[in-house]
Amino acid sequence: MRPLVSLLLAAWAGASVAAPLPLYRDQPFPVDAAAQDMLITGVNHAPQPVTLILRLDAADSVNYRSRVNEERLLPPGPFSLRLPAGSIKRSNGQPFDLRQTQRLFLFTEPAGAVDADIALVPAPPRFAGGIALDAGPADQAPALGFERLAPDDTRLAGTRLVAVRRAGSERLLADGIVGIDRLTLPVPPGRWHLKLWLEDPGEWETLPRVLVRTISVNGEIADQRNARLEDWISRRYLAPGARDSPALTSASEAFLARRGDPVEAFVTTAGEPVTVSFEAPTPVYLAGLTLVPATTEGQAARAQLDRQRAAAFDADWPVWSQTAPAIAWADPQLARGESRRLRLTLPPGRIPLAVEPPAAAEVQAWETRWTLDRVQAASQLLIPTARNLVPLGTLEGRIDGPPREITLWLTAKADAAPGRYSLRLRFVDQTTQVLPFHILPGQLGAAEPRVGLYLDDAPLQVWRAEVGEDPSDAQYQCDAEFLRRLGLITLAPPLDLRRPERIARLLAASSPPWLAYAGLKRTLAAEGIEGSLSRVKALDEYIAEGLQHEIFWSVADEPSNPQHGVDDLAAAETLRGAYPDLRLAAHLNAPADRAFLPKLDMALVNQGFGLDRTTLRMTRAALTRPNAHLWIYNADHPRLAAGVWRWLTGADGYLQWHGQMPTADPFDPTDGREADFTLLLPRQTACPALPGIDARLLDLAEAVQDSRWIATLAATDTPTAQRILADVRDHLGDRWGAARTTATPQFFESFRDQARQSLKP
Numbered sequence: 001m002r003p004l005v006s007l008l009l010a011a012w013a014g015a016s017v018a019a020p021l022p023l024y025r026d027q028p029f030p031v032d033a034a035a036q037d038m039l040i041t042g043v044n045h046a047p048q049p050v051t052l053i054l055r056l057d058a059a060d061s062v063n064y065r066s067r068v069n070e071e072r073l074l075p076p077g078p079f080s081l082r083l084p085a086g087s088i089k090r091s092n093g094q095p096f097d098l099r100q101t102q103r104l105f106l107f108t109e110p111a112g113a114v115d116a117d118i119a120l121v122p123a124p125p126r127f128a129g130g131i132a133l134d135a136g137p138a139d140q141a142p143a144l145g146f147e148r149l150a151p152d153d154t155r156l157a158g159t160r161l162v163a164v165r166r167a168g169s170e171r172l173l174a175d176g177i178v179g180i181d182r183l184t185l186p187v188p189p190g191r192w193h194l195k196l197w198l199e200d201p202g203e204w205e206t207l208p209r210v211l212v213r214t215i216s217v218n219g220e221i222a223d224q225r226n227a228r229l230e231d232w233i234s235r236r237y238l239a240p241g242a243r244d245s246p247a248l249t250s251a252s253e254a255f256l257a258r259r260g261d262p263v264e265a266f267v268t269t270a271g272e273p274v275t276v277s278f279e280a281p282t283p284v285y286l287a288g289l290t291l292v293p294a295t296t297e298g299q300a301a302r303a304q305l306d307r308q309r310a311a312a313f314d315a316d317w318p319v320w321s322q323t324a325p326a327i328a329w330a331d332p333q334l335a336r337g338e339s340r341r342l343r344l345t346l347p348p349g350r351i352p353l354a355v356e357p358p359a360a361a362e363v364q365a366w367e368t369r370w371t372l373d374r375v376q377a378a379s380q381l382l383i384p385t386a387r388n389l390v391p392l393g394t395l396e397g398r399i400d401g402p403p404r405e406i407t408l409w410l411t412a413k414a415d416a417a418p419g420r421y422s423l424r425l426r427f428v429d430q431t432t433q434v435l436p437f438h439i440l441p442g443q444l445g446a447a448e449p450r451v452g453l454y455l456d457d458a459p460l461q462v463w464r465a466e467v468g469e470d471p472s473d474a475q476y477q478c479d480a481e482f483l484r485r486l487g488l489i490t491l492a493p494p495l496d497l498r499r500p501e502r503i504a505r506l507l508a509a510s511s512p513p514w515l516a517y518a519g520l521k522r523t524l525a526a527e528g529i530e531g532s533l534s535r536v537k538a539l540d541e542y543i544a545e546g547l548q549h550e551i552f553w554s555v556a557d558e559p560s561n562p563q564h565g566v567d568d569l570a571a572a573e574t575l576r577g578a579y580p581d582l583r584l585a586a587h588l589n590a591p592a593d594r595a596f597l598p599k600l601d602m603a604l605v606n607q608g609f610g611l612d613r614t615t616l617r618m619t620r621a622a623l624t625r626p627n628a629h630l631w632i633y634n635a636d637h638p639r640l641a642a643g644v645w646r647w648l649t650g651a652d653g654y655l656q657w658h659g660q661m662p663t664a665d666p667f668d669p670t671d672g673r674e675a676d677f678t679l680l681l682p683r684q685t686a687c688p689a690l691p692g693i694d695a696r697l698l699d700l701a702e703a704v705q706d707s708r709w710i711a712t713l714a715a716t717d718t719p720t721a722q723r724i725l726a727d728v729r730d731h732l733g734d735r736w737g738a739a740r741t742t743a744t745p746q747f748f749e750s751f752r753d754q755a756r757q758s759l760k761p
Helices: 229-242 296-316 458-466 471-484 498-508 517-539 570-578 591-599 613-622 636-643 645-651 696-714 720-732 737-740 745-758
Strands: 023-026 038-045 050-057 068-074 077-083 103-110 116-120 132-133 147-149 163-164 176-180 182-185 190-197 212-217 221-226 264-267 274-279 289-293 333-334 339-346 352-356 361-374 381-390 404-412 419-426 431-444 451-454 490-491 513-515 552-557 583-588 603-604 629-633 652-658
Touching: 038 050, 038 471, 050 077, 068 077, 077 296, 103 116, 132 176, 147 645, 163 221, 190 274, 190 296, 212 264, 221 264, 229 381, 229 458, 264 517, 289 296, 333 404, 333 498, 333 645, 333 745, 339 696, 352 361, 352 404, 361 419, 361 696, 404 419, 404 696, 451 696, 458 471, 458 552, 490 652, 498 517, 517 552, 517 603, 570 583, 570 720, 583 591, 591 613, 603 613, 613 629, 613 645, 629 645, 636 652, 645 696, 652 696, 696 720, 696 745, 720 737, 720 745
Parallel strands: 132 147, 333 431, 451 490, 451 652, 490 513, 513 552, 552 583, 583 603, 603 629, 629 652
Antiparallel strands: 023 103, 038 077, 038 116, 050 068, 050 103, 132 289, 163 176, 182 274, 190 264, 190 289, 212 221, 212 274, 339 404, 352 419, 361 381, 361 404, 419 431
16 A cells, blocks of 8 residues: 555544545554544545545554454445444454554555545434433443443343344444343333334344243333244244335335334333333343433434434445436347346336246246345445345335336247247236247257355244254255256255255255265364264265265365354365265365365365466366366356356356355345345245245356357357357456456347357258
C-alpha cells in the first residue's frame, strides 16, 4: 500500500478533513481519550461498489491476525460506518483498544475514487425512556442506546448462565444469554410495557427451534407455546420463502422486522419489581428487552429506540439497487436433445400459473421470488435479486414494483421432428400467452456427466431425524433424480462412517467416483485414528468389493486459510498406511497448498489456488499417486469452470457448494458469517413435483450443455466444427482471470448459435 503523508488531527472531537484515499496516520488517537465510537463517513464516487479496508496496528501487531482488519463493500454514493469502540476486534477475535493504536490505514481495493472523513465521536446516550438491556458478553459493546446485561448481573438467575455471540445479524439480536430462569427488574409503581427479544439467530446451518416454552410476568402467563416440529418448520423456517421479501430498499424492513421472536406484556406494579420467569425443556435464550411506562410518552420513547435500531441495521447492511432490463421472448432454437434456460419478463399484474409444452418437448417452469441478498459471500452490501426460483403457482405473496419474471428449462426431445412449436403460458386470470420455439434437425450428442453439488442432508431433515422421523433418504433420491433431469450428478453424497448401511444405499443410487466431504474428518475428530480405522474397515461389509477405491475422503479443507483451514492429512496418511484402499482428497485454495499434491488421490482447486491452464497442467503432473483426480470446485464463474474451462484444462470434474446448506434462517442473508449457499431451496416435502431452486443451479446445467456441444463438435469431422472450437480456445486464452471476464452471456450464446448452425444438413 502507498501511504500518504501523515496528517495531524487537531481535535478528534471535531470534524476531520475529507481526503482522497489511501490515508495513513501515526498514533491517531489520544491516549487519554475515553471510550468512543469510530465514525467513517465519505463518498464513493465510483459507479460500482468498492471495498473499503480499515487497518489498525498496535505496538504488538506483527501479522494479519494480531491487528484490526475491517472490510466493507461500499455502494456508489455517500456512506457512513459507525464502529462502536467495544466491538472492534483483532482478526484473532481479541478486543482492540483504540487508545493503543500506533498506525491507521484506510484504503480501497481496487483503488477507487473515494473520499473519507474519520473521527472519534461519543457513544450514543443510553435509553432514557425506561429500561433497555442488551444481553450478551460483558466485553461486547451493546446495541446503540442499550445497556449491557451480562451473565453476572444480579438481576439474573439461572443454573448456568452463558453469554453467546452470533456472527452477522443485528446488534441487539447477535448476542444473548442462554440458561435464564428468572429476570428481576426493579421499577417504580405504575403500569409498564415489557418487550422481550428471545430468538437465537443461530450459527452456521442451525436455527434453534423453540417448540415448548412458557413465559410469565409477575405470575401471569405472557406467552406459552407447545408446538410440533412440523408446525415450527412450516410457520417459522419455511414461511418467509413462500413470498417476496416485504421491502427491497431497506434491510430492516426486509428482515429485522420479522426477527427476534418478540414477546410483549403489560404489567401493573405497586412498587414490587417486574419479575419474568422462563420455563422450557431447553435453555432459554434472551437477546434483549425494553421496559417502558405504558404511557404515550413511554411508547414514543420506545418507538424512537426502534427507529434507532432500524437505522443502525440499515447502515450496517446498505442496499445497492440497479435497474434490470426487461427480457422479451425471442423465438429460441434448440437442437434435438438440447436443453436451455429461457427467461421472460411478464407485464405488470400478470401472475403465471402453468406452462404447457407440446409433445415434442419437456419444460420445467419457475417464477422469480424477489428478496435482498449479499453481493459477495462475506460482504454486508445487499442487492435486490430474483435468484430464488419457485414453481409456478406456489408463490403466496408478491410485492408491487419489481418486474415479474418466469424461468423455463426447456428440453427438445431427442426423437422430436424438426419444426416450429409453441409453449402455452397460462395465467391465474385464465388468459394465455403463446411462446413459439424451433427444433432444428441437428442432434446434440452426449457428454460424460462430471458436474455436481455437495449434497449433505438438509438441516430440517436432520431435525426431523432427531425426533424420530428420517425422510433424508427419500429426499436424497428425489434430489438426485431432479439433478439428473438437469444433466447433473450426485458426486458428493452425505457419507457418514457411523451409518455404513446408509452409505451402501447412497452409493447404490448413484455412480462413482464419490467425494466424502465431512465423513472422515468428523470421525477423526470424534474417535481418533484407531476408531476411524475400525469404521473404514467395517464399511467393507456393506458395500461391493472395489467401491472403497472409488470413495475420496476429504481430509484437508483449505489448509492455508488462516481463518478456517482444516488439515487432517497426517492422521489420514496413517490410516492409509493401514488400509491402502483408502483414497484421500483435499480442497486447496492457495498457492501454498501445492505442497499437499503428492499425497493426494484427488485435488479440488479453485481460483485461490490458481486456475490458469498452465497451473492446472503443473498440478496434474504433481499428482503422482496412481489414478489421481483433479477437480475444480466453487469457482467464481461456475458455468465457465464446469464446462468449457474443464475441457480446456482437462480437469476431471466440477463440484459446487452447496446443494442445501443455508446459514440459520434460509431466507435472511444477514444472520450468519456468510451468505446462504442453497442451490436447492428448503421445502416442506421431500419429493415435490418440482423443487424451488437458486437460479445459479441452472448455470451448472448450462455448463453441462456447453460440454455436450463441445463433445458433439469434437466428434464432427468438419472444418466448421473445428473452427468453432479453435475460436473458443483463442477467445478464452490461457489465463483464468481474463477468461472469466470474456466469458460473457453473449459469448456463450454466440458459441451455441454457431454450434447449432453447424449441424444443419
